[in-house]
Amino acid sequence: MGTITINNRTSSAIHVRITPGGSSDEERFFDINPGGSENWGRGHWQVCFVLRDDTGETETFVVKPGDSRDSDTSRIVRRFVFLLLITVIFLLLTLFVFVVLTLFTLLRPLCHFFLTSIN
Numbered sequence: 001m002g003t004i005t006i007n008n009r010t011s012s013a014i015h016v017r018i019t020p021g022g023s024s025d026e027e028r029f030f031d032i033n034p035g036g037s038e039n040w041g042r043g044h045w046q047v048c049f050v051l052r053d054d055t056g057e058t059e060t061f062v063v064k065p066g067d068s069r070d071s072d073t074s075r076i077v078r079r080f081v082f083l084l085l086i087t088v089i090f091l092l093l094t095l096f097v098f099v100v101l102t103l104f105t106l107l108r109p110l111c112h113f114f115l116t117s118i119n
Contacts (some may be wrong), residue, residue: 001043002065008032012054019046
């Protein structure tokens with residue numbers, strides 16, 4: 001048996017429910033205020049349901065005894081930063097290809113002129 005801890009790192013309350021580990025465990029949502037946490041004693045992996053007041057979104061994930069999980073926006077921020085980084089890399093590669101092709105197009109006649117004038 002171990003403890004499952006859910007921490008509220010959001011700016012609003014969250015409502016959390018952990019699936020019951022036995023017949024004596026409650027099947028209800030617990031309110032966790034910003035900066036607060038709640039603990040559940042469980043002997044096996046459980047499913048955690050989170051309803052967020054700040055976004056109205058729900059989160060569902062599996063937790064195991066001994067886990068401590070944060071409910072916050074860092075996952076969304078990391079995903080946004082990753083997509084932004086991919087977009088910037090794509091734009092830089094596109095710009096690089098454009099510059100190389102433009103230089104090749106502009107310098108090709110000049111190179112041809114110098115090569116033919118040497119002979």
